[in-house]
Structure formats: C-alpha cells, structure tokens
Amino acid sequence: MDIDPRKLTVLLAVHRAGGVLAAADHLHLTPSAVSQQIARLEDAIGTAVLDRQPGGAVVTPAGRVLAEVAERIEGELTDARKALAALNEDVTGTVVIGGFQTIIGAVLVPMLHRLREDLPGVEVVILEVDPEDGQQRLRSGGVDLLTLEADSPVGRRTSRGTRDVPILEEPWMALVPATMPTPTGTADLEHLPWLGVDDGSAAHPATYRARRSLATDPATVHSYENYNVARSMVAGGLGIAIVPALATREDLGEATKAVSLPGLGTRRLIARHRTTRSEPRAEVLAVLDAMIAVAAELE
Known part of the structure; x- marks a missing residue:
C-alpha cells in the first residue's frame, strides 16, 4: 500500500473544512482537483475515506485514521522547527x-x-x-x-x-444573537438578516461561501470590516456574522453567542x-x- 503524504494533506483539508468546496478554497485548488486527489488516495488504500453528503463531506473511519496521521506529520514538522530554533539560542x-x-x-x-x-x-x-x-x-x-x-x-x-x-488554521464561527435557538447548520440561518463584510477581509469569501449554500440569498443592510464591530452589530440585533474563532475568545457578553457549524471552513x-x-x-x-x-x- 503506497500512500502519498501530499494526498493526506488534501484529506486533512477536507476534514477540517467540512467539504470539498471549502477545502479547494483553502488549498487554492479547483474542487475537481481536490476530488481527484481524494479518489487516488481511495484507490491506493482500497476503501473510501470520505462520506459525501448534501451538506458537505465527513471522513469515514478509514479517513479519520489517515487524517490523524496527517496531523501527526504536521506535529513532527512543528517539533523539527522548534528543535532548529533551539540551535539559535x-x-x-x-x-x-x-x-x-x-x-x-x-x-x-x-x-x-x-x-x-x-x-x-x-x-x-x-x-x-x-x-x-x-x-x-x-x-x-x-x-x-x-x-x-x-x-x-x-x-x-x-x-x-x-x-x-x-x-494557524482556525474555524469560522457563526456569531448570532443569544436569544435565538442555537443553529445546527447554515440552513437554520437562511431567513435571518446577515451582516455584509468588507471585501478586503478573509471573512468576505467565508461569508459568501456560507450564503451560497442557502436556498435563498438573505438580505444584508449593515456591514463591517472589524470583527469587534461585527460583535457589536450582532449584539445590537442588526444581523448575524461569520467571524474567526480568535475573534470569539474574549467574553461575548450576554447578547451574542458563537456557534461552530459544518461547512463554514477555516x-x-x-x-x-x-x-x-x-x-x-x-x-x-x-x-x-x-x-x-x-x-x-x-x-
């Protein structure tokens, strides 16, 4: 069994992003190229590594084993960098x-x-x-x-x-009013107002990907550039926003909550x-x- 470590990187990206489309954006590849790499990996090991579902893709038990291997390889490379840094005391x-x-x-x-x-x-x-x-x-x-x-x-x-x-690679989170029921998928956000985001931010393509998965395009009136501003707008009931996990590390207060949803990517x-x-x-x-x-x- 010949496993190409480069294909493990693609599998890990799909696992973290929650789907082929988001992984393709992450890797700067076409969705077709990502699917081809996954197909070749499955051919090499003789079993499926992804369970493709309408809302995205999740790893199979075999895929989880290989994704964990890919994460360990990343860890080994990080340790190697630390060891090299120690030489520069x-x-x-x-x-x-x-x-x-x-x-x-x-x-x-x-x-x-x-x-x-x-x-x-x-x-x-x-x-x-x-x-x-x-x-x-x-x-x-x-x-x-x-x-x-x-x-x-x-x-x-x-x-x-x-x-x-x-x-660093971190998940995108849905920032929503604390009073609304906790969503379990982006479909639960379909009929809510969304905040627009400046096109110079990485949140812009992340928000576009999330909205593209909805059956109807939600309305946007207000927009933000700074993630602290997004938090204030959501707290004020002006809409929901897609923000990175680092922007939710501080206390969000009682008016907002951050929710991790499948398919938002990283x-x-x-x-x-x-x-x-x-x-x-x-x-x-x-x-x-x-x-x-x-x-x-x-x-």
Missing part, C-alpha cells in the same frame, strides 16, 4: 512584525513575553498595520514578518522575493518574509518559530 537582533487585531492579541503579545526569557538578545517590535501598507513595508525592509489572512486579497497575491509560512493565517541572499536573518527565523509554537498551543 545566541541569536541577537531586532525583528519588526506587522499584524492585525486578532493575531496580535492571541499570538504576538504572548509570544513577546515568552521571547524575553527564551531569546533575550532579540528585540521584537509589533506594529498594527493595514495589509497593503504592511506589504509595502515588507518590500522596503520596514517590516521583517507580515502576518496575513491567507484568503484576504493581499494574502492571496503572491509577491516575488517573499515566502509564506502557515501560522481561516488560515500566514507569516510572509523576504527571501534574498541575506534574508531571512537568523533572528527572523527564531521569532517565526516562536510564533508557530504559540499558535500551535492555541490549536
């Missing part, structure tokens, strides 16, 4: 990180406190930046690591002389750095490894 220098609200609070600030003990010779500067501005600063050398939503316009646009490193966060003869520097790699370690603990 004497590294020194300044690393400037450009970030946004949710990753700064959940990953970068905790990482900064840890690095003060683990890498005392490295100074980290955190800047809250707009993605476009951050990309310009990365090119000019004003930022060493730029954190992005992979499905945002800047995250999807590859840049010559840079490399993207996965940092938000992928990446860190982008320059690749030249002198970049990335040792201190940049050390901070990148620390960032991945903190994010892995969140997962």
Whole structure:
C-alpha cells in the first residue's frame, strides 16, 4: 500500500473544512482537483475515506485514521522547527512584525513575553498595520514578518522575493444573537438578516461561501470590516456574522453567542518574509518559530 503524504494533506483539508468546496478554497485548488486527489488516495488504500453528503463531506473511519496521521506529520514538522530554533539560542537582533487585531492579541503579545526569557538578545517590535501598507513595508525592509489572512486579497497575491509560512488554521464561527435557538447548520440561518463584510477581509469569501449554500440569498443592510464591530452589530440585533474563532475568545457578553457549524471552513493565517541572499536573518527565523509554537498551543 503506497500512500502519498501530499494526498493526506488534501484529506486533512477536507476534514477540517467540512467539504470539498471549502477545502479547494483553502488549498487554492479547483474542487475537481481536490476530488481527484481524494479518489487516488481511495484507490491506493482500497476503501473510501470520505462520506459525501448534501451538506458537505465527513471522513469515514478509514479517513479519520489517515487524517490523524496527517496531523501527526504536521506535529513532527512543528517539533523539527522548534528543535532548529533551539540551535539559535545566541541569536541577537531586532525583528519588526506587522499584524492585525486578532493575531496580535492571541499570538504576538504572548509570544513577546515568552521571547524575553527564551531569546533575550532579540528585540521584537509589533506594529498594527493595514495589509497593503504592511506589504509595502515588507518590500522596503520596514517590516521583517507580515502576518496575513491567507484568503484576504493581499494574502492571496503572491509577491516575488517573499515566502509564506502557515501560522494557524482556525474555524469560522457563526456569531448570532443569544436569544435565538442555537443553529445546527447554515440552513437554520437562511431567513435571518446577515451582516455584509468588507471585501478586503478573509471573512468576505467565508461569508459568501456560507450564503451560497442557502436556498435563498438573505438580505444584508449593515456591514463591517472589524470583527469587534461585527460583535457589536450582532449584539445590537442588526444581523448575524461569520467571524474567526480568535475573534470569539474574549467574553461575548450576554447578547451574542458563537456557534461552530459544518461547512463554514477555516481561516488560515500566514507569516510572509523576504527571501534574498541575506534574508531571512537568523533572528527572523527564531521569532517565526516562536510564533508557530504559540499558535500551535492555541490549536
């Protein structure tokens, strides 16, 4: 039995995203390409790995075994990065990180406190930046690591002389009024008002995918760009929203609740750095490894 680890990555994406379409968006592949990879994996092992249902796809017992193997491979790679980072204990220098609200609070600030003990010779500067501005600063050398939503316009646009490193994958959540019955699927949200979202956010394609699965397109009147604004609007009864799990880590109060629903998929966060003869520097790699370690603990 010959199992290609690359096909396990595709299976894991389908398992996490809850369906082939969402996994295709995640992997930047066509749904047909994802289905072909799954079919070849099933041919290789001689049994089905997915149970395809109208609302998405779930892994079979055999698929769960292979998905767990894929997760262990990811874990081994993370451990390898940690071991390499340990070789850089004497590294020194300044690393400037450009970030946004949710990753700064959940990953970068905790990482900064840890690095003060683990890498005392490295100074980290955190800047809250707009993605476009951050990309310009990365090119000019004003930022060493730029954190992005992979499905945002800047995250999807590859840049010559840079490399993207996965940092975190987290589920999209439905943010709904606390007074409504807890939904069990997106169909339960069909006749409710939805909040629109700025097309520069990764929540825009996530929201579009969720609404596309409904029989009728729900009305939208109000819109948001910032996830805190989305929380306020939902609390005020203006509509429901699709937000990442990190945006629901803080107390939502009594007016809203966050619900995980099948088929919403995941938000992928990446860190982008320059690749030249002198970049990335040792201190940049050390901070990148620390960032991945903190994010892995969140997962």
